[in-house]
Amino acid sequence: MIRVEPGRTPLVISLPHAGRGIPPAIAARMTPRALEVVDTDWHVERLYEFARAAGAAWVEPTLSRYVVDLNRPPDDAALYPGQVSTGLCPAETFSGEPLYTGAPPDPAEIAERRRAYWQPYHDALRELIEAARRRHGHAIVLDGHSIRSAVPRLFTGRLPDINLGTHDGRACEPRLAAAVVAVCAAQSRFSHVLNGRFKGGYITRHYGQPADAVQALQIELAQSSYMDETGTGYDPGRAAPLVAVLQQVVATLLEFRPF
Numbered sequence: 001m002i003r004v005e006p007g008r009t010p011l012v013i014s015l016p017h018a019g020r021g022i023p024p025a026i027a028a029r030m031t032p033r034a035l036e037v038v039d040t041d042w043h044v045e046r047l048y049e050f051a052r053a054a055g056a057a058w059v060e061p062t063l064s065r066y067v068v069d070l071n072r073p074p075d076d077a078a079l080y081p082g083q084v085s086t087g088l089c090p091a092e093t094f095s096g097e098p099l100y101t102g103a104p105p106d107p108a109e110i111a112e113r114r115r116a117y118w119q120p121y122h123d124a125l126r127e128l129i130e131a132a133r134r135r136h137g138h139a140i141v142l143d144g145h146s147i148r149s150a151v152p153r154l155f156t157g158r159l160p161d162i163n164l165g166t167h168d169g170r171a172c173e174p175r176l177a178a179a180v181v182a183v184c185a186a187q188s189r190f191s192h193v194l195n196g197r198f199k200g201g202y203i204t205r206h207y208g209q210p211a212d213a214v215q216a217l218q219i220e221l222a223q224s225s226y227m228d229e230t231g232t233g234y235d236p237g238r239a240a241p242l243v244a245v246l247q248q249v250v251a252t253l254l255e256f257r258p259f
Contacts, residue, residue, distance in 0.1 A: 007057030016070035165200035165218035171208020
């Protein structure tokens with residue numbers, strides 16, 4: 001249900017929307033479109049595979065965000081008030097298509113999914129962060145995401161290729177954010193933005209506590225930068241230049257010292 005690997009560096013990679021699985025009892029109630037898990041963060045585990053070899057700790061779910069969204073707060077409070085919210089246990093796709101043939105999960109079912117699926121992921125993530133702090137004196141969480149470059153219901157126009165989020169500077173020391181932005185600015189192939197449409201979800205906002213020696217950075221990638229968005233296949237040739245940038249970003253994170 002959760003893939004967890006301990007690391008040997010301060011870096012912890014979290015990929016909360018990489019999973020595609022849906023338990024049979026839930027799948028039986030879902031629409032054919034839902035079973036395509038179209039809003040998966042496709043192939044982010046492949047994009048960051050190099051980071052595991054570099055010693056990063058790793059936590060990745062097997063279950064889809066349609067079962068429970070691991071990057072939402074447990075009370076399902078809005079992360080972006082006034083904008084469309086997909087929910088802790090979503091009832092619709094990003095495009096507004098229903099996920100269920102009948103009624104969506106009621107409060108009791110949502111509470112059970114939170115207990116069974118959401119909590120174990122966060123327990124594992126917290127343990128990795130604490131292990132990094134014990135070993136190195138600090139921890140850095142890289143929360144990796146991706147999304148289609150155009151989702152009109154969620155944002156206007158086309159998304160930049162690389163979207164960095166630090167909760168408007170609260171989750172990450174400014175000098176670390178500036179160093180990552182400098183990596184992105186040093187190349188011209190991919191557009192980038194800091195704290196644009198995506199400022200960081202629950203994981204970035206909750207775990208990013210610079211005063212407690214934990215930095216957190218969300219990276220939301222436009223899927224057009226590494227795959228053909230008309231399908232779900234990984235494009236190694238298209239992905240290679242992006243992976244090269246991500247390698248530089250990870251190197252920058254590993255070089256960071258908060259003291």
